[in-house]
Amino acid sequence: MCDSGSDEDITAEDGGSTESVRKGCDPLVSTQRSKLQQRRAKLNQQINRELRLRSGAENLYRASGNQKVKETVALELSFVNSNLQLLKEELEELNSSMNVYQTESETVSVPMIPLGLKETKEIDMTVPLQDFISEHYSEDASLYLNEIRDFMELRQAMRTPSRNEAGQELLKEYYNQLYFLDQRFFSPHRSLGIHFHWYDSLTGVPSVQRALAFEKGSVLFNIGALYTQIGARQDRSTLTGIQNAIDAFQRAAGAFLYLQENFSHAPSLDMSSPALSMLVRLMVAQVQECVCEKVILNMQNNDLNVLLQAAQEAARVSDVYSLVLQAMSVPLLKDYVPFSWISMVQVKTHHFRALAHYYTAVALCDCSSGELLNISCTQINVEPPSIYSFSAGENILILFHFEGKAHLRKAIIRHEEALRLHGVCKLLRKMDILQEVLSHAHACSLEKYSEIDQEDDFCEVAEAPEIQCESHTQQKPDITTPDFSGVRVTDIFHRLGPLSVFAARNRWVRRHACLVRGEAGLGLTLRGDSPVLVAGVLPGGCAAEAGLREADYIVAVNGADCRWAEHAEVVHALKSCTERGLELDVITLQSHEIHPVKTILKSDIALPWKWYFKIFWRSPPP
Incomplete structure (x- = not known):
């Protein structure tokens, strides 16, 4: 996904006039994404055509008994498979671009894996x-054109959020507005006929549904994806940048986990439960990587405890990336996750395991206190020096030197494997920063090994023990659930009335009544606010004669709308009743509805279908 817009609030120019753009929106991104989506759609069409050709050729090969025909078909199949491989590589390169989301800082650090946003088509809901x-x-309906236009403009703006907190607030604002839209317009009795088109984040394959839950889930997915981009763009050469990256990746993990727990039967693979579970693990791994970077950043003068802590944190990062690799290898995702992602996770698994061995080796070789080192080694489960046989006159530090050398050999092997995996992936080879990080770490291990290597070292350890992590860590990843309450919104369609009554799920009958004050008063009692409820009607009183009933809602007095009026305001309006009377508009909620349903009884097995009726009772109005 290419996303080359600015992160700042911008203005759009049209014929010399300057038009304000909604805060958090980046319209320049739209052009880049539309071009990208067109390229992806074209590639998907070409891939589908090649797949059909391959299927037909395979069927012909199996059905034919002519050897010459089989040879011709086999040759054609080789061309088709070659074209398919090239098309898939081109599509993968479009879908898994990581460079564009990385920080622009000159500091060299391991790139993170961000996630591109899901694309959607513009919808006319008018x-x-x-x-x-x-x-x-x-x-x-013509009186609500402004509200409809405001909602559509909000949806258009959230398609291109800027990669900062303002963009996050824009997505959350739209997500909160979807709650009101659902309550106002999505009735269980009818369909609006609005189709929501969203494209898969990794493959660009379109999905279409009429359910508003699909729209909500896709927006929530983009909230998590945007946090991954914000985290990847942080300058992790400072403690502030690292902490900001940790916060962003934890929020991304929370968004994906919330989506996994609350939305099911997703039509696109990127929102399936296995994919979301994998993304949660990936975000947690990147949080753990940032924690390790924080420890390394605080390292000064090869402090023994800090070195051992860095080794343990690096080993933990390697372990969590191994779990991510397992999640990516499940059958449903094996051919779905981009090869560059899998390669990056493999590279990081070996790279951080190599760093764990390297920092352990530095601690073992450069220590000055054998007693302190023995305690620290126990903390990270490194084999104690007692496993070696040595004479009483030998210095115990020499034994630590031997074990450190063994860890360095293991670190070098891991570094070389990381470099090999990096060279296998075409996309990773284009990432100069990653190449620089891996090469620098490899060079440090080689330099340290050559520094301590001596020709008369005859007591060497054949294999260094693996570094096992304890349960505690400097900062445990904390998955942060999305907080939508922080972005307060006002219902765009609030003029329709309070949601407690004027909602799509409710049905009501509106009536007009003329109320004239009698000697005994109006003959009714009121309760509540917005709208005011007729709590009681005096039999034979003025209200009863006017046709008012208990549980009616007063929505207008003398033509003045009072759906949002408070109790005192309506009482004051009714007290102003003169001999000419008051014109009231009231509504009565329908407490139940009757729907025909088809039911089969045992006695009807040999009979035609019969219609039965089932009463769906609604809860009484407040």
Whole structure:
């Protein structure tokens, strides 16, 4: 995914006039993404065509008994498979670009794995929403054109969020507005006919659904993906940058975990449970990597305890990336996850295991206190020096020197494997920073080994023990669940009335009544606010004669809308009733509805279908 827009708030120029752009939106990204999506769509079409050709050729090969025909088909199959491989490599290069999201700092650090945003098509909701307002709310839909336009502009803006906190707030604002849209317009009794188009984050394959849950899940996915981009862009050469990266990756993990726990039956593979589980593990691994970088950044003058702590943290990073690799290797994801991601995880697994051996070796070789070193080695489960046989006159530090040398040999082997895996992947070879980091770490291990290598070392350890991690770490990854309450929004369609009554799930009957004050008063009692409820009607009183009933809601007095009015305001309006009376508009919620359903009884097995009715009771109004 290429995303080359600026992170700052910008303005769009059109014919010399400057138009304000919603905060958190980056419209320049739209052009880049549309070009990318067109290229991906074209590649997917070509891949599907080649797959059909291959399927037909394989069927012909199996069905034919002519050897010459089989040879011709086999040759054609080789060409088709070659084309397929080239097309898939080109598509993967589009889908797994990591360089564009990395920090622009000149500091050399291991690149992180960010996630591109899911793309979506623009939707015109004007006609469906207007129809629903006219039919369900019995309102003049033309009066709500501004609200519909505001919502569509918000959706358009969230398609291109800027890679900063303002972009996150924009996505969360739209996510919160979807709650109100769901309550207002998505009725269980009818469909709006709005189709939500979203493209897979990694493959670009489109998915279409009418369910608003798909829209919510896709926005939540983009919230997590945007956090991965924010984390990858941090300058991790400072403690502040590392902490910001940790916070971003923890929030990304929380978004993916929340999506996995609350949304099911996703139509696209990137939102499936195995994919989300893998993404959560990947984010946790990148948090652990940042924690390790923090320890290394605090390292001064080869302090013994810091060296051993760095070794343990590096070993932990290697372990968690091994778990990520297992999650990527499940059957559903094996051919889905980009090869560059798998290669990067493999490289990091070996790279950080090599660093663990390197820091252990430096601690063992440069220590000055054998007693302190023995205690520290026990903390990271390195074999104690008692495993060696030596004469009483030998210095114990020499034994640590031998074990350190063994760890260096293991570190060099791991570094070389990381460099080999880096060279296998075409995309990783283009990442100069990664090449520089791996080569520098390899050179440090070689330099240290040549520094301590002596020709008269005859008592060498054949194999260094693996460094086992304890349960504690300097900073345990804390998955942060998305907090949508921090972005407060106002219901765009609040003029339709309070949601407790005026919602898509409710049905009501609206009536007009003329209320005239009698000698005994109006003959009714009121309760509540927004809207005010008729709590009781005096039999034979003025309200009863006007047709008011208990549980009616007063929505207008003398033509003045009072759906959002407080109790005191409505009481004051009713007290102003003169001999000419008051014009009231009230609504009555329908407490139950009758729907025909098909049911089969044992006695009906040999009979045609019969219609039965089932009553769906609703809870009484508040």
